[in-house]
Amino acid sequence: MWDIVVKLGSWNWLIVGLLLMGLELIAPGVFLLWLGLAALLVGIVTLFADWIWQVQVIAFAAFSLAAVPLWRRVATRSAPNADSAFLNRRTDALVGRVFTLEKPIMDGTGTVRVDDTVWRVSGPDCPAGSRVKVVRADGASLTVEAAS
Secondary structure: OHHHHHHHOHHHHHHHHHHHHHHHHHOOOOHHHHHHHHHHHHHHHHHHOOOOHHHHHHHHHHHHHHHHHHHHHHHHHOOOOHHHOOOOOHHHHHOOOEEEEEEEEEOOEEEEEEOOEEEEEEOOOEOOOOEEEEEEEEOOEEEEEEOO
């Protein structure tokens, strides 16, 4: 069996590379992609250079290890867009915004309408129609203060 692996040479690497990239489609995680690209690169190089199998394995390991910092550099360079800045923390996007009270704040609680949603607010007593500024978001409750 080992003779078959050694005889196929570059075709082994190309097949393994395509298989790894295909597995990435089934179980995405961006890990198998880089191993697949490293295998493809070794396969392409061995089409033109007659490397023994030990050098091919070392080249695969080197290309695989080089892919990790390369991926980190590419991933950190792309900044998150404004839409995903508050992903899973939507209430944090409300901090600093000013709204009009829908129901007065009495005994520390009231409501404010934000777009099509009514939020419970807590803060100092204020009449309905007052402008309030969100100073903190805690779960489904907003803490407000009178806006100036």
